[in-house]
Amino acid sequence: MAGFRRRGEELEHALLTAAWAELLEVGYPKMTIENVAARAGTSKPVIYRRWPTKAKLVIAALVHNLPLHESDIDTGSLRGDLIELVGRGVKRFVRVPGDTLPGLITETFREPDVFAELRSRLRQSEIVELIRPLLTRAVERGELRTDQCDDRVLRVPFDLLRTETLIYGVLVDDTAIAQIVDLVALPLLRFHCG
CATH class of the missing domain: 1.10.10.60 (Homeodomain-like)
Structure with a gap:
């Protein structure tokens, strides 16, 4: 036109x-x-x-192209909810071309404001907000004592995922997701919130 x-x-x-x-x-x-x-x-x-x-x-x-809209997760258990949330996160991550994050990190070292923005995005504060309703439902079901956990505790599973994929090059499959939830996320949450 x-x-x-x-x-x-x-x-x-x-x-x-x-x-x-x-x-x-x-x-x-x-x-x-x-x-x-x-x-x-x-x-x-x-x-x-x-x-x-x-x-x-x-x-x-x-x-813009990989928005976080995960508020509909409710499998009936905290373990199931975490596996679903982490699994969806992994599916989002694998859609990003493999050279993107390393390229961004390399390029942004020369641009402090862009590096700060990237670090902020990688910190994934959105993830913390997505986990909180899962914890609230876990408290209602009697799986946890409180839903008031420190943000650092809530970010650990996703920090581990990024480390395994970006630094170690590990393919995060369903088995790895279950292990991260069972060996890291649930024990940590039960200790700090349980």
Whole structure:
């Protein structure tokens, strides 16, 4: 349609969708703002006004294309809920091209503000908020004494997942998820919240 210009959320959605498609197709090292702009049918300045670096664009694309909506988890047990939550987290993570996080980490060391944003995202404060309702239901079922656990305790299973995948290159399958829940998450929660 001649003369039609996307704006606001519509434009942002188109840009982040194009960035995600480019990331999936060519990977982080080969991804360029020029190619994202071409894919989105816009210009580089339009992208740079919103995200001044490739790293910032990729972080935004990850958040936009892999949203966390896990509030519907209720398997009837804390163990089942944790396995489901961790499993969904792993499924989100494996959708990210393997060179993305290492590329982001390498690039963002030169950009302190971007590195801070990446660290904030990796800390996954959203995960803590997703676990809290699971703990509340566990208290209601008599599985835990309290749902007031320290955030650091709640992040441990996901920190372990990131370490195993990013540093050790371990494929996290259903068996590994069950082990992380049974050997780490449940004992930790029962000790600190039980």
